[in-house]
């Protein structure tokens with residue numbers, strides 16, 4: 594994948610079909626197998642398509658997302674925190690913020706079904722990472738899509754050289770997937786650096802301080818590595834500059850962005866930025882692309 598090429602213009606007449614249905618607006622039913630509380634109004638949902646053929650064949654690229662809909666309530670885009678290397682089911686890590694997510698938390702339980710369309714968006718260019726080092730930098734809820742990427746890299750450990758995760762959270766309570774990440778670190782699958790803004794008197798054996806302060810300590814050669822970043826807008830402002838200062842090429846830094854979306858398939862224009870639609874050309878962009886379209890990060 595050439596990342597410094599202009600975006601491919603969209604043909605509004607082009608027909609898009611999704612694995613979930615030939616008509617991209619029609620969702621497929623998926624059953625909620627399990628719901629786990631991750632704290633701070635975030636839950637992890639395990640889902641499986643009710644159509645067993647779709648359930649077994651459904652695949653995606655880390656960094657892609659799906660539209661989850663509930664009839665009469667609404668629909669919203671959610672990243673996939675699971676990996677396509679683990680088939681038969683998929684997961685969504687959802688924070689409760691409004692109408693749809695409130696309904697999901699209040700009225701749906703294990704055994705209920707929801708509508709799913711996808712996978713959508715481009716995802717991380719993981720094939721490009723093969724043979725080299727990968728630095729994954731995460732802030733807050735950005736760990737949701739990056740957890741899927743980490744599982745993907747670890748499940749195919751032989752394809753990658755060094756894998757490093759630097760993940761910053763507000764406090765120890767806010768660290769998502771903590772046990773899983775600590776066990777990756779114990780097994781030696783990846784170098785995992787967890788840091789919090791403030792340990793707030795809680796038991797904590799990780800680091801304290803901002804992600805940007807720790808990047809200089811990472812033992813990785815930026816000139817031959819790829820970096821992936823996902824976090825809140827303020828996080829990008831500092832992390833991206835730091836990565837460039839350290840020698841990562843702008844076309845080797847990838848970020849995942851959130852925009853308000855409706856259709857998810859490049860038709861409604863809700864997620865348009867300049868000449869791109871985030872749902873179709875993103876949500877993953879190289880830093881190079883983002884610099885050519887500054888509204889991507891700053892609007």
Ligand SMILES: Cc1cc2nc3c(=O)[nH]c(=O)nc-3n(C[C@H](O)[C@H](O)[C@H](O)COP(=O)(O)OP(=O)(O)OC[C@H]3O[C@@H](n4cnc5c(N)ncnc54)[C@H](O)[C@@H]3O)c2cc1C
Nearest residue numbers: 669670671672686687688690691692693694737851852853
């Ligand atoms: C590509 C993509 C991936 C996403 N992945 C995840 C994920 O993995 N987990 C997750 O919890 N959320 C994710 N989101 C955000 C999620 O789509 C929204 O939080 C959800 O649709 C809100 O629906 P609601 O009806 O509950 O909230 P609403 O009632 O619509 O809104 C409640 C509040 O949330 C804000 N809000 C709604 N949508 C967004 C948005 N896209 N970005 C910023 N603020 C928003 C509104 O401004 C409002 O303040 C993702 C968004 C995108 C575009």
Ligand code: FES
Nearest residue numbers: 855857861862872
């Ligand atoms: S959400 Fe409709 S064009 Fe992107």
